[in-house]
Amino acid sequence: MNNETLRDIKPLLEISDSSYYLYIGFLIFVGLFLFGLLFFLLRKFWFNRKVNIQKVYFERLKGVNWEDTKQSAYDITYLGRKLCLDQRIEEIYNQLLPMLEQYKYKKEVPAVNSETLKQYNLLVHVIDESI
Numbered sequence: 001m002n003n004e005t006l007r008d009i010k011p012l013l014e015i016s017d018s019s020y021y022l023y024i025g026f027l028i029f030v031g032l033f034l035f036g037l038l039f040f041l042l043r044k045f046w047f048n049r050k051v052n053i054q055k056v057y058f059e060r061l062k063g064v065n066w067e068d069t070k071q072s073a074y075d076i077t078y079l080g081r082k083l084c085l086d087q088r089i090e091e092i093y094n095q096l097l098p099m100l101e102q103y104k105y106k107k108e109v110p111a112v113n114s115e116t117l118k119q120y121n122l123l124v125h126v127i128d129e130s131i
Helices: 002-008 019-048 053-062 069-080 087-101 114-130
Strands: none
Touching: 053 069, 053 114, 069 087, 069 114, 087 114
């Protein structure tokens, strides 16, 4: 009888355990998520560190030295063209250009007049508002 009861007992069955694969998959998922998060944060900081070239041009436009009138006229013409951001600035810049023409293309140039300075200051003020 002892042998018969032993025959009724079935051998142990192997139960498939996929928890190891689930754990590895979870670690890979978390790793990819953290890598993606780190990538986007670094990318955001990388692009935000760029210098705003319009602000650099504007600082150069504000700091024009009027002692050298001829070079100042050339600098304002160049920088003003780079800073034409909207229609209003472009109109003021186009009004300033003919005033600056008398200071260019000549060997000896007179000191800048008050009307040109007023137009220049208006241009600087309007650009400052838009930037």
